[in-house]
Amino acid sequence: MLRTAARVTRYALLTALLVFVADTGRPAVGEEEGSEAKGAFQNPYFERAAWKVWRDDDMPVEGLLNMVREGKKKKQVQLTLKPPAKEGRIYPVAKKPGAEPAIVFEKRGTPSKTFAGMWDDAYSSWSGLHGYVRTRWRGADGSKVTVRGHIMDFVDQRPAAMLAAGVNFVHQSTTGMGHAITNGGSFDRTQGFEKLYFANLLVTSPAHASLTDHRPDYSTDLYTAHVPTLFNSVGSSNSETMAITKLAIAGAYLPPETKLLLKRNGLYAAALLYLWKAALPYDEPYAHELRHRIAYKAVGDRFAYSKIEKYGAAGIDRGDLSLPFHQYDDGAHMRAMTKLAQSMDVALPEALLSALSDEGTADGGYSLRKSIVVIQEPGKDVKLEVSTAGSYDLQGLPLTKRWKLLYGNKQAKVTRSTEDPDEYVIRVPWDDALPEGRTAIALIANNGRFDSNPAIVTVYRKKADALPPPGLSPQQYRWPGTHANRRPVILGLQDTYVKRGRKLELPLRAVDPEGFPVAFHKRAGEVGAIEGSRFTWTCPKKAPK
Numbered sequence: 001m002l003r004t005a006a007r008v009t010r011y012a013l014l015t016a017l018l019v020f021v022a023d024t025g026r027p028a029v030g031e032e033e034g035s036e037a038k039g040a041f042q043n044p045y046f047e048r049a050a051w052k053v054w055r056d057d058d059m060p061v062e063g064l065l066n067m068v069r070e071g072k073k074k075k076q077v078q079l080t081l082k083p084p085a086k087e088g089r090i091y092p093v094a095k096k097p098g099a100e101p102a103i104v105f106e107k108r109g110t111p112s113k114t115f116a117g118m119w120d121d122a123y124s125s126w127s128g129l130h131g132y133v134r135t136r137w138r139g140a141d142g143s144k145v146t147v148r149g150h151i152m153d154f155v156d157q158r159p160a161a162m163l164a165a166g167v168n169f170v171h172q173s174t175t176g177m178g179h180a181i182t183n184g185g186s187f188d189r190t191q192g193f194e195k196l197y198f199a200n201l202l203v204t205s206p207a208h209a210s211l212t213d214h215r216p217d218y219s220t221d222l223y224t225a226h227v228p229t230l231f232n233s234v235g236s237s238n239s240e241t242m243a244i245t246k247l248a249i250a251g252a253y254l255p256p257e258t259k260l261l262l263k264r265n266g267l268y269a270a271a272l273l274y275l276w277k278a279a280l281p282y283d284e285p286y287a288h289e290l291r292h293r294i295a296y297k298a299v300g301d302r303f304a305y306s307k308i309e310k311y312g313a314a315g316i317d318r319g320d321l322s323l324p325f326h327q328y329d330d331g332a333h334m335r336a337m338t339k340l341a342q343s344m345d346v347a348l349p350e351a352l353l354s355a356l357s358d359e360g361t362a363d364g365g366y367s368l369r370k371s372i373v374v375i376q377e378p379g380k381d382v383k384l385e386v387s388t389a390g391s392y393d394l395q396g397l398p399l400t401k402r403w404k405l406l407y408g409n410k411q412a413k414v415t416r417s418t419e420d421p422d423e424y425v426i427r428v429p430w431d432d433a434l435p436e437g438r439t440a441i442a443l444i445a446n447n448g449r450f451d452s453n454p455a456i457v458t459v460y461r462k463k464a465d466a467l468p469p470p471g472l473s474p475q476q477y478r479w480p481g482t483h484a485n486r487r488p489v490i491l492g493l494q495d496t497y498v499k500r501g502r503k504l505e506l507p508l509r510a511v512d513p514e515g516f517p518v519a520f521h522k523r524a525g526e527v528g529a530i531e532g533s534r535f536t537w538t539c540p541k542k543a544p545k
């Protein structure tokens with residue numbers, strides 16, 4: 001049976017943090033009966049906002065802790081947290097499309113009516129001075145934004161302080177991160193981090209040994225669950241802090257009313273994750289696996305970026321044998337996030353799930369509101385009944401919902417109930433030809449303007465004697481290659497000459513040693529087009545030889 005959030009159990013890290021209420025079971029806004037009034041507070045874990053909303057109340061918060069350096073030593077001090085002075089707050093400058101630099105902030109004595117700014121964002125490190133938000137972000141076009149000092153940042157490892165200070169970003173270092181959050185080894189922790197997501201707080205952490213691409217023959221993947229409420233980065237300590245820096249800038253481009261609505265209802269972290277995923281510069285739709293990753297490169301093109309801004313964390317200068325797959329244009333991504341953010345004159349909806357029944361599953365799975373994880377026993381077909389009735393929109397806009405198989409067993413099917421349009425049956429048959437691994441199926445809600453950050457059902461195909469380790473200690477990151485993904489091999493490609501003005505067509509062939517189906521993609525901005533397994537490109541008539 002799946003572990004559920006029906007009761008709250010004790011976990012040392014989070015006990016002091018939150019006094020949660022039970023799920024209210026509210027119907028989704030837009031339902032014909034029992035609909036909430038437009039503008040009413042909506043949240044699956046809270047009956048009211050239990051966190052600081054600085055836009056509503058910018059009075060300082062006392063009794064916090066911070067850490068400072070005194071010479072070579074670290075010292076903990078008392079802190080009273082307050083936002084930057086009003087006359088020193090910076091806001092984005094409206095730029096014409098194509099103008100350089102594209103991203104510019106300036107100080108304003110009065111708030112901008114167009115952009116929310118980032119003065120009300122707060123960051124805290126859960127690993128002391130080992131982790132910190134980056135000082136600035138720079139783009140190759142001359143864009144430069146100083147972030148540190150323009151948001152509130154401090155070091156306080158007490159979870160009880162997070163809601164009191166209205167923290168929006170948390171950095172946690174290597175130990176106990178990555179798959180330790182998602183795999184449910186400590187269900188209270190997994191559940192507690194989802195609750196933080198619904199309190200405007202984005203937990204960011206390095207994948208570290210959970211997902212590595214350092215071997216020539218395979219990549220290691222210890223995640224049994226694809227959890228869409230967290231930001232994991234490929235790399236080690238601090239690898240995700242550049243993503244925090246970029247996300248703070250993107251959030252500053254939200255219209256003031258939208259950012260306030262999100263923060264009051266606890267969906268600011270949801271909006272930031274949506275912006276990150278939707279703006280990745282790929283020629284693929286939103287519901288594509290390239291946008292919804294177990295772990296992301298926080299800096300997409302580390303070679304180009306190192307010339308602009310020094311950044312020595314392991315996620316940047318460490319070897320990566322799949323770099324062409326992970327790489328993307330950082331500047332294009334940042335510009336797309338800011339453009340999308342400033343278009344959000346309404347808030348995004350939220351997609352929620354609840355498990356009704358499960359068959360063919362083993363111990364180790366769990367059911368939350370954004371993540372359902374099923375362990376599939378060898379030889380067993382999985383049948384899972386789920387409800388999407390809890391999905392909601394803050395403005396009361398009507399919702400449409402769609403399912404998308406991100407990756408895994410292509411025979412997976414989602415069928416809508418004939419009796420209740422909010423209920424679905426998910427079937428994933430056992431396929432002995434596939435190796436151990438995940439099938440991830442995303443639920444996306446749409447309010448007519450924007451998609452939601454998805455909720456995801458993961459069916460983990462168990463073939464080994466034991467599941468990947470929970471990762472709660474450094475020893476549990478040392479694991480044999482049982483839980484590894486062998487790389488596909490591209491066949492037959494070689495250098496080709498093409499005459500000016502002529503069309504080049506290349507068939508693409510690849511095999512996967514473990515039997516997974518292979519798909520081909522290209523990064524945005526590169527020449528040619530890929531349709532299925534064929535690449536085509538028309539050489540310009542005036543191209544050099």
